[in-house]
Amino acid sequence: MESDKNKFSGGRKYSNKEITVYWKPDACVHASYCYRELIEVFDPGRRPWVDLNGAVTDRIIEVVNMCPTEALTWKWNDESKNGNVSIDQTNHINFRRPELVGQKEPEIADNPVTVKIMTDGPVVIKGDFRFKYSNNDKEMKDGIISLCRCGQSGHQPFCDGTHRKIGFEDI
Amino acid sequence: MENNDNKSKGVIIEVIDDGPLKITGNFILKDLKRDLTDTPEEVYICRCGRSSNMPYCDDSHKK
Ligand code: FES
Ligand code: FES
Numbered sequence: 001m002e003s004d005k006n007k008f009s010g011g012r013k014y015s016n017k018e019i020t021v022y023w024k025p026d027a028c029v030h031a032s033y034c035y036r037e038l039i040e041v042f043d044p045g046r047r048p049w050v051d052l053n054g055a056v057t058d059r060i061i062e063v064v065n066m067c068p069t070e071a072l073t074w075k076w077n078d079e080s081k082n083g084n085v086s087i088d089q090t091n092h093i094n095f096r097r098p099e100l101v102g103q104k105e106p107e108i109a110d111n112p113v114t115v116k117i118m119t120d121g122p123v124v125i126k127g128d129f130r131f132k133y134s135n136n137d138k139e140m141k142d143g144i145i146s147l148c149r150c151g152q153s154g155h156q157p158f159c160d161g162t163h164r165k166i167g168f169e170d171i
Numbered sequence: 172m173e174n175n176d177n178k179s180k181g182v183i184i185e186v187i188d189d190g191p192l193k194i195t196g197n198f199i200l201k202d203l204k205r206d207l208t209d210t211p212e213e214v215y216i217c218r219c220g221r222s223s224n225m226p227y228c229d230d231s232h233k234k
Contacts, residue, residue, distance in 0.1 A: 113182040113198040115214075117226045120204065123192065123216055125184055133186035145184075147192060151220035157186040170204065170217075170225040 006048070007142060008100075016052040021064055021074045022097065023050060025124070025144060026116075028071035030161070038063045065089060070096040111142070120169050122146045122159030133157050191215040191228035202226055 006012045011024040034042035040054030041063070052060060064072045065088075073096045076082050082101070085092045093100045113127035124146045131138045131145065148159045150168035182196035193215055194200075200209045205226075217225060219232035 113196070115194055115198050115200045115216075117200070117202040117204065117216070123226070125194075127182070127198070129182035129184050129196070129198075131184045134188070147186070147218070149216065149218055149220060149226065151218060157192075157218065168220060170220070170222075 012048070012050075014048070014050045014052050015077060016057060016060075017077070018057045019052070019061065019074050019076055021050060021052060021060065021072060022093065022100065024071050024073070024097075025126075026071075027069040029069055030164070031068050033066040033068075034063055034072060037066065061089070065091045067091055073097045073100070075100070117149070117170075121149070121163050123149055186218070190218070190232055192218055 006014065008022065010026065011022060013020050013022045015021070035044055038055055038059065041051055041060055043049055043051070061074060064074045067073075070091070073091045073093045075093045076085075079102070082092070082094065085094050087095070089095070111127055113125065113129050116124045116126075118124060124144065126142075126144045127140075128142060129140050131140050131143070146159045147157050148155075148163070149170060150159075150163040150166060152162045152166055152168070153160045154162060182194070182198050185193040185195075187193055193213075195213045197212065198210070200211060200214060201207070215228040217228045217232070219228075221231040221234075222229045223231065
């Protein structure tokens with residue numbers, strides 16, 4: 001179970017001593033660089049899926065910079081270092097998430113459950129809800145689940161990426 | 172901790188075996204492909220991939 005302190009607007013954040021990594025699930029296009037490059041840190045099968053103790057900071061920064069969207073961004077915890085970050089640090093928040101720069105992450109006042117039907121992909125549910133499947137009945141606090149809509153996942157009821165392989169189109 | 176006395180209270184996500192996903196309660200439904208945002212209080216989302224009324228279940232899973 002992830003604690004509320006990991007929340008920020010639009011996703012979650014994870015820190016080690018040196019950096020904070022922001023994860024914004026909405027922005028992920030499943031390019032998969034993160035876990036192919038660094039499964040020790042980015043493991044979609046683990047909760048929480050990001051563990052910044054899994055590698056040295058330089059390597060984490062390198063892989064976060066590979067993310068083609070703002071799904072993964074980062075900043076130095078030492079704010080004085082965030083002022084002049086070089087442009088090749090592509091996924092530093094200065095370049096990708098300017099709205100986070102210099103921000104003390106605001107609390108999310110109201111946190112409605114969202115159910116998102118992804119284009120030709122899974123349904124992603126976020127928030128506080130009760131989740132019943134097979135013989136499970138779980139209270140999810142600030143949970144995120146991604147459930148298969150294509151019918152072909154090998155890990156039902158969850159999406160395992162098969163929809164892409166089979167070219168699922170929900171017309 | 173914030174209190175739980177908000178709109179999200181009472182959302183139940185239920186996976187129906189060999190059937191759709193039943194969602195009830197107060198939630199925001201967003202369909203990115205059809206560019207739809209709605210707040211239905213009960214919805215059945217197709218899980219079999221065969222509905223002709225996506226994203227909703229139309230009972231095609233029984234065929
Ligand atoms: S929707 Fe992703 S595996 Fe079915
Ligand atoms: S689950 Fe009912 S039509 Fe797909």
